Amino acid sequence: MQPANQHSGFEGEKEKILGRIREALRTEAPHPGHGPAVDRQDEKHGPQSSPIRQWLPFAGETFSEKLELFKSNATMLRAQFALLESKDELLARIQSLREEERWTKVGSHSGQLTDLVCRELKLPICRTDQPYQAADLETCNVGITECDALIAQTGSVLVTSRSAGGRALSILPPHHVVLARRDQLLRDLPEGFELLKRSYPPSYPSFISFITGPSRTGDIERILVLGAHGPKKLTILCV
Amino acid sequence: MKITLFVPCFVDLMFPNVGISMVKVLERLGHQVDCPEAVACCGQPAYNSGYWEEARVVAGQTLKTLEASEAVVIGSGSCGAMLKVFYPELFAGTPLADSARRLSGKCFEFSDFLVNRLGVTDVGARFPAKVTFHDGCHGLRELGTHDQPRRLLTQVRELALLEMPDKTCCGFGGTFAAKFPMISTAMGEVRCAAAAGTGAEYIVSNDSSCLMHLQGLLDRQGSKMKTIHLAEILAQS
Amino acid sequence: MSAPSGQFKTQARQLSADLRHRSIIQTALGKYEAVRDKTRDAFQDWQAARQAAAQIKWDAVNHLDQYLLQFVSNLETRGTKVHWASTGDQAKEIILRIIADKKAKCIVKSKAMTSEEVHLNEALAHAGFEVVESDLGEFIVQLRREAPYHIVFPAMHLTRGEISDVFARELGSAPTDNPEELTMIARRVLRHKYIEADIGFTGANFAVAETGMISITENEGNARLTAALPPTMVTLLGIEKILPRFEDLALFLPMLATMGTGQPLTCYNSFYSGPRQPGESDGPTEYHVILLDNRRTVLLADPEQRDALHCIRCGACLNVCPIFKNVGGHTYGTTYSGPIGSVLTPHLRGLQDWKHLSYASSLCGACTQTCPVKIDLHHHLLQNRRNASRQKPSFGERLAYRFFAFVVNRPAVYRLAKQLGRCLQPLHTLVKGGPLDPARAWTRTRELPRIAPKTFKEYWRERQPRV
Numbered sequence: 016m017q018p019a020n021q022h023s024g025f026e027g028e029k030e031k032i033l034g035r036i037r038e039a040l041r042t043e044a045p046h047p048g049h050g051p052a053v054d055r056q057d058e059k060h061g062p063q064s065s066p067i068r069q070w071l072p073f074a075g076e077t078f079s080e081k082l083e084l085f086k087s088n089a090t091m092l093r094a095q096f097a098l099l100e101s102k103d104e105l106l107a108r109i110q111s112l113r114e115e116e117r118w119t120k121v122g123s124h125s126g127q128l129t130d131l132v133c134r135e136l137k138l139p140i141c142r143t144d145q146p147y148q149a150a151d152l153e154t155c156n157v158g159i160t161e162c163d164a165l166i167a168q169t170g171s172v173l174v175t176s177r178s179a180g181g182r183a184l185s186i187l188p189p190h191h192v193v194l195a196r197r198d199q200l201l202r203d204l205p206e207g208f209e210l211l212k213r214s215y216p217p218s219y220p221s222f223i224s225f226i227t228g229p230s231r232t233g234d235i236e237r238i239l240v241l242g243a244h245g246p247k248k249l250t251i252l253c254v
Numbered sequence: 255m256k257i258t259l260f261v262p263c264f265v266d267l268m269f270p271n272v273g274i275s276m277v278k279v280l281e282r283l284g285h286q287v288d289c290p291e292a293v294a295c296c297g298q299p300a301y302n303s304g305y306w307e308e309a310r311v312v313a314g315q316t317l318k319t320l321e322a323s324e325a326v327v328i329g330s331g332s333c334g335a336m337l338k339v340f341y342p343e344l345f346a347g348t349p350l351a352d353s354a355r356r357l358s359g360k361c362f363e364f365s366d367f368l369v370n371r372l373g374v375t376d377v378g379a380r381f382p383a384k385v386t387f388h389d390g391c392h393g394l395r396e397l398g399t400h401d402q403p404r405r406l407l408t409q410v411r412e413l414a415l416l417e418m419p420d421k422t423c424c425g426f427g428g429t430f431a432a433k434f435p436m437i438s439t440a441m442g443e444v445r446c447a448a449a450a451g452t453g454a455e456y457i458v459s460n461d462s463s464c465l466m467h468l469q470g471l472l473d474r475q476g477s478k479m480k481t482i483h484l485a486e487i488l489a490q491s
Numbered sequence: 492m493s494a495p496s497g498q499f500k501t502q503a504r505q506l507s508a509d510l511r512h513r514s515i516i517q518t519a520l521g522k523y524e525a526v527r528d529k530t531r532d533a534f535q536d537w538q539a540a541r542q543a544a545a546q547i548k549w550d551a552v553n554h555l556d557q558y559l560l561q562f563v564s565n566l567e568t569r570g571t572k573v574h575w576a577s578t579g580d581q582a583k584e585i586i587l588r589i590i591a592d593k594k595a596k597c598i599v600k601s602k603a604m605t606s607e608e609v610h611l612n613e614a615l616a617h618a619g620f621e622v623v624e625s626d627l628g629e630f631i632v633q634l635r636r637e638a639p640y641h642i643v644f645p646a647m648h649l650t651r652g653e654i655s656d657v658f659a660r661e662l663g664s665a666p667t668d669n670p671e672e673l674t675m676i677a678r679r680v681l682r683h684k685y686i687e688a689d690i691g692f693t694g695a696n697f698a699v700a701e702t703g704m705i706s707i708t709e710n711e712g713n714a715r716l717t718a719a720l721p722p723t724m725v726t727l728l729g730i731e732k733i734l735p736r737f738e739d740l741a742l743f744l745p746m747l748a749t750m751g752t753g754q755p756l757t758c759y760n761s762f763y764s765g766p767r768q769p770g771e772s773d774g775p776t777e778y779h780v781i782l783l784d785n786r787r788t789v790l791l792a793d794p795e796q797r798d799a800l801h802c803i804r805c806g807a808c809l810n811v812c813p814i815f816k817n818v819g820g821h822t823y824g825t826t827y828s829g830p831i832g833s834v835l836t837p838h839l840r841g842l843q844d845w846k847h848l849s850y851a852s853s854l855c856g857a858c859t860q861t862c863p864v865k866i867d868l869h870h871h872l873l874q875n876r877r878n879a880s881r882q883k884p885s886f887g888e889r890l891a892y893r894f895f896a897f898v899v900n901r902p903a904v905y906r907l908a909k910q911l912g913r914c915l916q917p918l919h920t921l922v923k924g925g926p927l928d929p930a931r932a933w934t935r936t937r938e939l940p941r942i943a944p945k946t947f948k949e950y951w952r953e954r955q956p957r958v
Binding site: 261263265266268269270271272273278289291292295300301302303304305307308309311313315320352353391392394395396420421422423425426427428430432433434435436437438439440441442444458466469470471473474 | 500503504507508513524556651706776813814816817818852853854855856857859860873875876877878879880881883889892893895896899900902905909911920931932935936938939940941942943945946947948949950952
């Protein structure tokens, strides 16, 4: 049997499938429904005129509107959120979290805020932005990461493998702590995608995620249980 | 205005009072009504079963007979949807295509005709009872009939209108009721239970096929709840 | 009657009368309905969002070849190995070759309905590989050796007691009726699997052409772990999952969550564009994406029903369908159930064998009304019926409709039939509900209405002035 990387033996299928598609599409299908047509031209004019924004739930304009919305979403999602006035307050909050949660080992990556916090904690660290063992990360009580943005509309945290120490750090340990800056608080999902498109091309990180609350399931009688596989606790500290 | 009333076979045979009530109400409002003998079926049974050739035989006669009408009023959402929405599709690409489109433009479900064409919501009716309104699916989703029956019912003296918590299908679905009787029955039972839950004495609808199905179940259950067509309530004074 | 049709009728008969089952499903869906309505109402303009989503999907599917090529090109640039499979068998063969190549033993899976469609788990188990479903609902039904009940809520039909039983039986855990404890049992078992697994297998909710990314929507985090830890990652997806642009997700992710579970957004919405890139410290070193046709191109070639390929698998149509609510997901006997399943399955698995699903509907239209991408679902059921009758008409049924037309089109014959009916009606009470009753389908559970002493046409004729 040939290795799958070289010859799957099904090279011809690509042309066959594309051939069937092209043949099928020679007849036009009717356009859907009746209603306001989406004019894609609008999107070329920049974020403010994105029509999607007009239909999604309202997300506020000013910092304080966005903040209030993010806070109420976080509460509803059972995520903890705190707005801190200074780096000192941040460090104090981290210390009290460490005591409450009895952290003994931390997973993290290098970054302005994470370096600051990890130095303060003085706990053993599993660094995930250099080669590491999953079994080692599994022994950490908490994963501390930075992020790309906070999204007010949905109470989400936007992370990538570049901004948050890889793919596993924000999902394997039972507690995820996010360190964010005020200027990272965005209005809505369209703004989040605009940020990604501005920041990363031509080479996107191989992993991007919108995290919206701690992990959960409703698979047992539609009853909400937190911490199904991902973190049971999500703490967002914004300074 | 000369109004042509469309009375399908099962209403003619088994629920004539629905047709009679529609005549009474329209005449009370000062209009002339006509009911051509040659019209007995909209052709929906064959159409819904996928036998469009056979459906065109029945629908074609109905279409030709109604060609000369000014306004066709139908007391059933399902027949109404057939004439107004599905005839253009059934006759697309045939010599009757234009005729079907024209008919579609002058077809009206009964409550919609009263409220939106005649501009009437108070027909001088009195019906002292607690009722709940069941929206027939075709009327609700194909014709957009929702507010009209309610606006008429709230003007009926001494009538109390109670609403069920949601709008689900009664389970009739035409030949579905005979092809999948167990599912049809289960759906009807759920609907009867929802109606009973409101405390209503009557289930009222603008579709006799729904009422026929629900009444059949209520009778078998020995329930005291009764079914009645919207027109029958409006005809009472 | 085909074998699937017979199976459907038998199970439907059983489950329609099963009040316990009815109550479980209604309770589960009642909870969903309440949150769905609230979340949908938060949209500033839900109908405009639906129309936009429908048009974006129209664009995607009607230019499918162009977007697929863009998608694949972007993926390949970043080191992803892309495979094309015309059939389910080919997809399974490709996957088995990858497993053999990697000398893999343990495979951890996140939820992928496309893998159900091709019966992947059976093939892998048959070949001797351990496959573990990591989604809690899928994990439960896998232990029970049954198919998922619903495309979004696989274990919707089970009580906590039944879940506790299967855990005790298969995992040796202590019985408990606490949902949190049950979830923790599964979490503990699966933890090891993520770390040990050689291959992480996922599906995809969307495939973004512009950036060459797979989008995965979930709540538990099991897909994220499946995509983070094992050294090789494999994604199987249908070719119709394409979305043209990255920012289309800003519309589709909230709509999928709103209609799928009633959430404004699910917990994790993650995008994968390749294996571990230079500078990244974790993630799979090898990434395979398998594009599956499996007769989707057959549906594509039907312009009347092509929009069924717009489906984003939210499950909303199942949740509003009164047939689904009464017979449940297993009765359909095929991967995709509910209205979308009834529309798709004849195209994917054969019209004559699966037409019965299109007939098992009252055509109430609740599905079409709710679909976030405006698929004309209930009209497609009508079209399936028409196509099935044209392909293979039933002589008896055709005769019945011709006879009906003969009677109903001729007033004199109609009057005769009516008189005959009046005579036979009292006799009917003798056979009502029994084996000799021609109306038995109705009278087993319902009373028949009687022909009135004076019909409407008779009343009307009496009113006419004598000519």
